[in-house]
Amino acid sequence: MHQGMESLDPRVNRLPKIESHESSSTIRPLDQLGTYEVFVQPKAGKPFQHEGCVHAPDVELAYILAKETYTRRFTCISLCVVETQRVFVSPFTEGVQSAYALIDEGFKTDGAETEFEIYHLLKRGKQHIHAGSVVAHNETEAFQKARTAFSSDKPVYNIWCIPKQAIRFTKPEEEDLWMTLPEKKFRDAIDYKGGDKLKNFLENTSANHSS
């Protein structure tokens, strides 16, 4: 029987082969690395804000890969990453309702207390922004303490709560990582102003045609 060429598209190659009969096998795990959430502090005195995520094999490599993925263009002074699974998320709300109205009540207080970083979503479609930190026995208590400490008349549409110890922060000696970034304007389209050149080119071309 004629064998077709195997596809070069990895998405196609991940599909099970048609008509192949594999007897009682287990499901294979995805060939994907886990994800890590990335937060950037744009300026001294400004809060950290969520930028997106990276795939990485561990938190240290997530930090390293996030640095170039998210901070290779716009200046910033600090970066931090945390495994996506370590981010506790409140329900989402909209309109005038605050997500703090929907968080779980009641919590246990056994075990040790630890610090949690709290992030707020203040506009749907925007990024989560750092609101502050609280000390609590667990995330349920942390959400409630955050409600007391950080909620106001302005509704918060979603809350993230992250155990601080799970976060890979920028170390003090790493603050020079972005030192030469302001000189790398060549990474931005604005550094390549083609408008005048295009105008000259078009004028020359039309002049040649009409002559």
Place this chain on the structure above:
Amino acid sequence: MNDLALKELLYKIADDLLILGHRNSEWTGFGPLLEEDIAFSSMAQDKIGQSYALYTILHELGEQEADTVAFMRHASHFHNCQLVELPNGEYDFSLIRHFLFDTADAIRFEMLTRSSFKPLAELATKIKGELRYHTLHANTWIKKLGSATEESITRLQNSLNYAMPYALGIFEESPYEKVLIDSQIFEGEFALKQQWVQKIEACISQTKLQLPDWKIVTPIYGGRVGNHTAHLQPLLDEMSEVFRIDPTAEW
């Protein structure tokens, strides 16, 4: 005398960075994962930027302009070590080369922050953060993949064995070592190599990789005096193609 010694030093550092920057940029769009592709490409860009800064210093010392120096020389006039011109091969080799070269590069520039030649000391201080990132990136990947799976360890080990004689070629001494050391421009290749061996050992000892016995590895020299492998000229031809067609082309 000092001037010749200084130019020789600047040329070899700049040429290393330009050639490796170009080689590493060949991974752009082909990296093993998107984030790593971006990171490796950014570092390649950093290296080319660093070489440009050094060619600019050379121009101030009376050499031709950076573009001319970068694009118009024949391979035999390049002073880079052979390690940086070798083809990329697979990612394991590129990572090992990145680790071996950037470790040396970071120590070299750390030494140069104390150089009596001020423009070089200033440049070395300025790019500290870039070099910190490059070595953090290299060390972390080597530690991770050097202890991960049988395949990753075997691949890195084979690349390490292959690259090591070339890596020792980084430290090929110039005829001006003594002048550079005496005038406190640069602490010298021998001192650099000693610190490099310590750093390489410190990282590799945290993996399942084995370092060769330093005494039995024969360094591959020649790059610093213009003897190159057959791989350099094709790289230069490709890198300078546009410039040679139209030296006034704007970007």
